[in-house]
Structures are given as structure tokens and as C-alpha cells.
Amino acid sequence: MSPRTTDPPEHDPVVSVSGLTKRYTGETGRVTAVDDVSFGIQSGEIVGLLGPNGAGKTTIVKTVLGLITPTRGDVSIHGVPVHEARSRAYNYVSAVLEGARNVYWRLSVRENLAFFAGLHGIDPRTRVDRHEAIIDTLGLTGKADEPAKNLSRGMKQKVALGCTLARETPVLFLDEPMLGLDVETSRDLQTELQRLAHEEDKTIVITSHDMDIIEAVCDRVIVLSDGDIVADDSVDSLLDVFQSRSYRVQLTENPPAHLREQLDTRFQLLDWRTDTDSVEFEIALAGSEEFYECVDILQTAEATIRSVTEIEPDLEDVFVELTTAESVSPEEAES
Numbered sequence: 001m002s003p004r005t006t007d008p009p010e011h012d013p014v015v016s017v018s019g020l021t022k023r024y025t026g027e028t029g030r031v032t033a034v035d036d037v038s039f040g041i042q043s044g045e046i047v048g049l050l051g052p053n054g055a056g057k058t059t060i061v062k063t064v065l066g067l068i069t070p071t072r073g074d075v076s077i078h079g080v081p082v083h084e085a086r087s088r089a090y091n092y093v094s095a096v097l098e099g100a101r102n103v104y105w106r107l108s109v110r111e112n113l114a115f116f117a118g119l120h121g122i123d124p125r126t127r128v129d130r131h132e133a134i135i136d137t138l139g140l141t142g143k144a145d146e147p148a149k150n151l152s153r154g155m156k157q158k159v160a161l162g163c164t165l166a167r168e169t170p171v172l173f174l175d176e177p178m179l180g181l182d183v184e185t186s187r188d189l190q191t192e193l194q195r196l197a198h199e200e201d202k203t204i205v206i207t208s209h210d211m212d213i214i215e216a217v218c219d220r221v222i223v224l225s226d227g228d229i230v231a232d233d234s235v236d237s238l239l240d241v242f243q244s245r246s247y248r249v250q251l252t253e254n255p256p257a258h259l260r261e262q263l264d265t266r267f268q269l270l271d272w273r274t275d276t277d278s279v280e281f282e283i284a285l286a287g288s289e290e291f292y293e294c295v296d297i298l299q300t301a302e303a304t305i306r307s308v309t310e311i312e313p314d315l316e317d318v319f320v321e322l323t324t325a326e327s328v329s330p331e332e333a334e335s
């Protein structure tokens, strides 16, 4: 587990979601978008909210931000119940949501940051260095005095992020924050988000479909599927749980024809490639017993093994396992 998720109970979560349910009535009847979901996020955590399309991520984020009224359940930010005291809760949270690029077109980049800091009761004259650092991190130094309306789409997105950072709220919700950013800016922003969380104790929730970014930036991930949480753990633990479940096996000669079918019937054969005089396949094996059984089958078939390599999973593999119908739960995978 991440050290942040094992904080003692007296450390109340900064974001607290309890028994959250949201049902929509659509054209095709009632849809349960979020089904009795609970989680808490501690100060200084960076949490990735993941799930396939329609899993309920946007509904959760918008409900936590008070933009959607839940059917049932409670949400609080910094102890303030969002749906009873929305404007008070807004003192603690900023968000950059998809499509919402709330910057002032006529103001320059610098003026936008100063303006949004001022809106939040911060005297921008006391934050000049900080704003310059944000502008630098976002790669906007050369455009700092340019009106936002003259910037490219990606740059406008950066300004929106900059304005959010300038508000200096303890909690940030960022929807696909790296989408459309060039590689260098994306890396700088990832480093900055980690610094904000780990040095300034900001709490950051990121939704993204980009697993590499989530794996690189987040301490913890909450994986949703069909409105339910299917995993909530540190990135490291999730990778550990799914460790060594797949192997790449090379055979030096073509084995008997029945071997492929035999392996496919008994195990989960992920890939099979035949060359003129060799075969390479990938296979999922749950635990050492299955591993030895597979080796036995190969030996009985008189296949000559050239190599067996464990395939290191990445977060994307874990995500696919967790959110596909035949998936194995983390508990099952651990056993």
C-alpha cells in the first residue's frame, strides 16, 4: 500500500465519498452510473481515477465537485459537505474539466494567472515568482504577455491549468491534464504535479485514459467498471499483484500439432507465433503449480525449451485484467 493510504485514522480524508450512487433517467430507461461507491483521499496523495468509457468517472468527479446531485450518498471536501455548502467547499477545490477552458481570452497569460489568484483572495503581487515558475513549467514563458485568444489549443489548455494552479487550492481535479501537450511539457507537468503533492501536500485527482501517465504520476489508482470500484490500491501494489502471471516461451523446434490446443484448453494462451523451425508463445499461468504443469506438458510433448521469460506487467495490462468480463480480481490473483 502507498504510505499515504495508511495514514492513521485521526487524519480525516481531504476528499471523502461515502455510499455515492447516481442514477440517470435516459431515453432507454434508468441507468445506474455509480453504484454505492466509497473512498477517501488523504492530503498529499495523487490518485488516478480510471475506467473504460461509461464506467462512471465523469459522474463521480462532477458529483464530488457539486455539479451533479447524487441520488444517494455524501461527499465532503476538507470536511465541508459539498451538496449542502457548495460555495464554501469551492474554497478548497479547483478543477480543469474536459472541454472547459475557463480563461479570459483578452487577458495575457500572466494576467490570467494574476486574475484567477485574485479571485481566490490571493494578492497576485505577492505571487510573482510562483506565477513565473508555473508559466515556466508549462513552457509558456515566450507567450506570457500574449492574449490567450492568440494561443494554440494546447497552449490555451496550459493556461487553463496554470489558472487552476494559481488558485492554490489544496485539492485539484484534473481531467486528462496531459492530453494534447507536447512530450516535454507533459513531463514537466508530471514532475510539477508530483512536487505539488509531495512537497506542498496538495491532493490531486487525475482522470486519464493514458495508463503510462497514470503509472508515472499517481501514487494510487481507483479503477471503476460499470459504476463499481474494482480496485483501489497503490500503483506498486497493483503491479505486484499481477506480477509474473504471464510468460513468454520459446521452443527451438516445431512441437507436435496437438500441443497448441492442449495448452489453450488448459491455460490462457495469449499469443502463438510459428517460424520455420521454432515457436514462440505467451501464456498466463496462475501460480507455481500451473507453471510446473505447463513445463510438464511441454516435456511430455518433447518440445525443446529455448527460454522462458516472465512478462513484466504494466498498468495497462492490470487495467485490462480488472475491467474485462473474464477478469481476475486482485484477491483471486493474490491467492
Ligand SMILES: Nc1ncnc2c1ncn2[C@@H]1O[C@H](COP(=O)(O)OP(=O)(O)OP(=O)(O)O)[C@@H](O)[C@H]1O
Binding pocket: 024, 025, 026, 031, 032, 033, 051, 052, 053, 054, 055, 056, 057, 058, 059, 060
Ligand atoms: N446525463 C445523463 N443521462 C443519462 N445517462 C447518463 C448521463 N450521463 C452519463 N450517463 C450514463 O452513465 C454512465 C456513466 O457515464 P460517465 O460519463 O460517468 O462515464 P465515464 O467513465 O466518464 O466515461 P468516459 O470515459 O467515456 O468519459 C454511462 O452509462 C452513461 O451513458
